[in-house]
Amino acid sequence: MTSRLLSALALVLAACGTVTERVEPAPTPAPTVTPPPERPPVAWRGEVIEWAELRPLLAERAGSVVLEEVLLDRQLERLLRERNLTVDASMVERESRDLLAGLSDDRDRADRLLVDLRAAQGLGDRRWTALLRRNAAARLLVQDQIRVTPQAVEAAMDAAHGARRRCRIMALPDLKACAEARKRLDAGEPFGEVAAAMSSDRSAARGGLVNPVSRLDPSWPAGFRQALWDLPPGGTSAPVLVDQGYVLVRMEGEVPAEAVDPAQSKAAAERDVRRAQERIQMEALVSGLREAQRDAVISDEDLRAAWRRVRNAAR
Numbered sequence: 001m002t003s004r005l006l007s008a009l010a011l012v013l014a015a016c017g018t019v020t021e022r023v024e025p026a027p028t029p030a031p032t033v034t035p036p037p038e039r040p041p042v043a044w045r046g047e048v049i050e051w052a053e054l055r056p057l058l059a060e061r062a063g064s065v066v067l068e069e070v071l072l073d074r075q076l077e078r079l080l081r082e083r084n085l086t087v088d089a090s091m092v093e094r095e096s097r098d099l100l101a102g103l104s105d106d107r108d109r110a111d112r113l114l115v116d117l118r119a120a121q122g123l124g125d126r127r128w129t130a131l132l133r134r135n136a137a138a139r140l141l142v143q144d145q146i147r148v149t150p151q152a153v154e155a156a157m158d159a160a161h162g163a164r165r166r167c168r169i170m171a172l173p174d175l176k177a178c179a180e181a182r183k184r185l186d187a188g189e190p191f192g193e194v195a196a197a198m199s200s201d202r203s204a205a206r207g208g209l210v211n212p213v214s215r216l217d218p219s220w221p222a223g224f225r226q227a228l229w230d231l232p233p234g235g236t237s238a239p240v241l242v243d244q245g246y247v248l249v250r251m252e253g254e255v256p257a258e259a260v261d262p263a264q265s266k267a268a269a270e271r272d273v274r275r276a277q278e279r280i281q282m283e284a285l286v287s288g289l290r291e292a293q294r295d296a297v298i299s300d301e302d303l304r305a306a307w308r309r310v311r312n313a314a315r
Contacts, residue, residue, distance in 0.1 A: 059302040062122065064310040067303065071296065073130060075289045076137040083141070091136040092129070099132075135282075142281035148273050155216040156269035161260045164212035165228055166252040168192060171201035171245060178239040178246050185236060191250045200245075212255050224249065 042049040080087065103117075104110040118128060168191050172178050177198065184194045192207025203210050213220055215229050224247060227237040231251035239246040294311065298304040 056302040059300065060306050063303045063306040066127075067296075067298075067307060068290065068293065069127065069130060069134075071293045072134055072286065072289055075292065076134060076141070079141055080137055085140055087133060087136045087140060091140065092132045095132040095135045095139075138282040138285055139278055142278060142285055145281050146274055146277045148270055148277070152218075152273045153266060153269045155218050156272050157265050158216040159214045159218070160269065160272070161258040161265055162214045162216070163257040164214045164255040166212050166255065167210060167228055168195060168208035168250045168252060169201060169203060169210055169224075170195040170199040170208050170248040171204075171242075172198060172239070172248065173200065173245045175239060175246065178248060181248060191236065191248075201247075208250070209252075 038051065040048040040050050041054065079085075100107070100110045100114060103113045117123070123131065170181055170191070172181060181194055181198050184198075185191060190207075192209070195208030196204050198204075199208055201208070213225060213228060215225060217225065221240075221242050223240050224242060227240045228249050228251060231237055231249065233251055233253055235251050237249040239248060296307070298307055
């Protein structure tokens with residue numbers, strides 16, 4: 001009996017120690033799917049035009065412009081991440097509103113001008129949206145460089161609504177030319193005729209007549225404005241030294257200041273000063289980013305040729 005018990009126990013242990021390996025079925029190979037042939041982008045009267053024919057021509061026509069835009073998108077997004085800044089939808093929408101307002105005060109006319117502008121520049125929906133976002137990103141990135149000072153606001157208010165003086169100018173290369181011009185004026189020749197004959201400024205075609213100038217208008221040199229505002233009506237200044245030589249100034253008359261609401265005028269001036277500074281700083285930022293694109297590695301031969309051609313022409 002004992003031997004039978006041992007034999008039975010040995011069978012149980014043997015059964016418990018036996019592992020039956022499960023043979024997994026071989027995986028069924030995925031069916032090979034052949035992608036459908038790329039559909040030709042253009043068909044015309046039984047003819048087809050393939051992308052292989054279009055792509056080199058598109059790269060040559062606008063490849064460098066589009067590549068620059070894409071690189072600018074990447075560069076600006078990287079700067080935003082580095083500074084923990086975010087461009088939201090309201091900023092992009094503001095860029096669109098401001099651009100329309102800059103085209104015309106009349107909304108219908110502004111819309112028509114925008115359609116013409118986008119058509120002329122080939123700005124479809126994607127490039128147009130990207131352009132607005134780039135503007136918003138660049139504007140956000142330069143905000144720490146904007147300084148709206150009381151002096152700048154006062155100058156903007158004066159330029160927009162202050163008293164202005166009508167004048168003629170004569171741009172001359174040196175004091176010898178100034179003396180010759182003065183001699184002709186003293187002999188009785190009208191200022192406009194002498195300016196038309198001797199001035200190097202583009203206003204010479206109008207006898208030296210320029211747009212009215214305010215006392216604080218920063219677009220004119222300070223010495224020029226001082227000379228103009230020291231003159232009586234009909235008076236002609238002594239030679240005024242400017243960057244490119246000298247100018248003679250004749251005061252023709254004065255346009256009185258406009259009656260405006262001071263608060264509204266100040267708000268508009270602050271906006272104009274900010275926008276002017278933003279424009280300058282944004283242009284400087286984008287110029288630096290474009291310069292940094294010169295080391296882009298372009299493997300496509302046609303795109304590389306277009307890129308180099310445009311870059312070389314811009315030097």
